[in-house]
Amino acid sequence: MPPTLRDQLPALANKAYFNYGGQGPLPTPSLEAMVTAWQRIQELGPFTDDVWPFVESTVARLRRRLGCWLGVPPHRLSFTENVTSGCVLPLWGLPWQAGDALLLSDCEHPGVVAACRELAHRHGLSLHSLPVADLLGSPAATDAAVLERLEAALTPRTRLVVLSHLLWNTGQIMPLEQVAAHLQDHPRRPWLLADAAQALGSLPVAAAAAVVDIYACTGHKWCCGPEGLGVVALSERVLAEARPTLIGWRSLSHEGTPASGFHADGRRFEVATSCIPLFAGLDCSLQLLETEGSAEERHARLRRSAGDLWRQLQDVPGLDTLLQVEPPAGLVSFTLAGMSPVEVVGQLGRQRVWLRSLDQPACLRACTHLPTNAADLEAxxxxxxxxxxx
Structure with a gap:
């Protein structure tokens, strides 16, 4: 009998693990693919004519696979180190004018918020808030409220909307396709930036990634890939309008000739040397997830396990879930009366049960994924x- 995905995750052998939204455990085959890639690079010589075809084919293979996952042609992808750099590098290269307004949801990750604050400081932009943290009901009600509040928050000066696909704190899914369509009718057609850190690997993302201007992902969370490698899907208009923020040899259409200019595609936002074995590791992790079914089938499984957990949490004394309905994805956030989230994490960790605490709002977050089983939930x-x- 072939090994299951869980069998290939050694980090799950001695604990109940619920931190996929922070970092997913690396499958053994992915680690082995990375080691094999390192060995092959050394055999060929790390800087020889013989090694470049191997490097180029490894990168191109992952670019094609991620293009399929994200529903965009490979030329619209840029490889980055993480979600934050995937957001910042194209965002800071856009043509800003003093007085432009940035509209950020109140559930964005601090790294993205800090980047937008500094961008506003440097260019004389204004920051505005789109409230979504209190939307804790059904998906239909949430979608309607997001669009209604978006319309109320937009101004003639709005040039950017920042809205995560899957909110990292409450666990709600945001209606990005509808938001993108709504922004098309705005006189200035604001750019739409989505932090997709919690989406790639947990949700079907192709429909959203295809219409968002900057859709930034990472491979080390729900994809169970190695840390240090992410990807951002960019719209054609961002490719046409944005200038590189950080510049290196990979940004150039011809490495040895700076006067040649930048790549016309997503590679213009890639900077310099990357760790090639990481590409082999993430490609292997994605292939393992593909054996678990389509994106829709995988999402349905995550949603069932999260729903099982949410329902059983209702019977724990003093515990309140943030969402009033079963979660639409694999994030389940809750509070425990009389105890700080940090204290709870410490106590559960001593019992070999791992989840995490969040600051905004102050709560606990448990993530269920494809390897999560009934024994994990019981623990x-x-x-x-x-x-x-x-």
């Missing part, structure tokens, strides 16, 4: 019940 629930009694 978490027993640990929470025990902790609630102390």
């Amino acid at each position: 978490l629930l027993n640990a929470l019940r025990s902790t609630a009694k102390t």
Whole structure:
């Protein structure tokens, strides 16, 4: 019998793990693919004429695979180190004018918020908030409220909307396709930036990534790839309008000739040397996930396990889930009366059960993924019940 995905994740052998939204465990085959790539590079020589075809084919293979996952042609992809750089590098290269307004949801990650604040400081832009943190009901009600509030928050000066695909704190999915369509009717056609850190690997993302201007992802969370490698999908108009922010030899259409100018495609936002074995590792992790079914089938499984957890959490004394309905994806956030989230994480960790605490709002977050099984849920629930009694 072939090994299951869980069997190939050694990090799950001795713990109940619920931190996929922070970092997914690396499958053994992905680690082996990275080691093999390193060995091959050394055999060929790390800087020889013989090594470049191997390097180029490794990068191109992952670019094609991610293009399929994201529903965009490979030329619209830029490889980055993480979601933050995927957001910042194209964002800071756009043609800003003093007085332009940035509209950020109140559920964005601090790294993206800080980048927008500094961008506003440097260019004389204004920052505005789109409230979505209090949307804790059904997907239909959430979608309607987001669009209504977006319309109310837009001004003639709005030039950018920042809205995550899957909110990292409450676990709600944002209606990016509808938001993108709505922005098309705005006189200035604001750019739409989506932090997709929690989306790639957990949701079907192709429809959203195809219409968002900057759709930034990472490989080390729900994709269970190695840390240090991400990708951003860019719209054609961003490719046409944005200038490189950081510049290196990979940004150039011809490495040895700076006067040749930048790549016309997503490579203009790639800077310099990357660790090629990471590409082989992430490609392997994506292939392993593909064996688990289509993006829709994988999402349905995540949603079922998150729903199972959400329902059983309702019976834990003193515990309140943030969402009033079953989660639309694999993020389940909750609070435990009388205890700080950090304290709970510490106590559960001593019982080999791992989740994380969040600051905004102050809560606990458990992530269920394809490898999550009934024993994991039981371990978490027993640990929470025990902790609630102390």
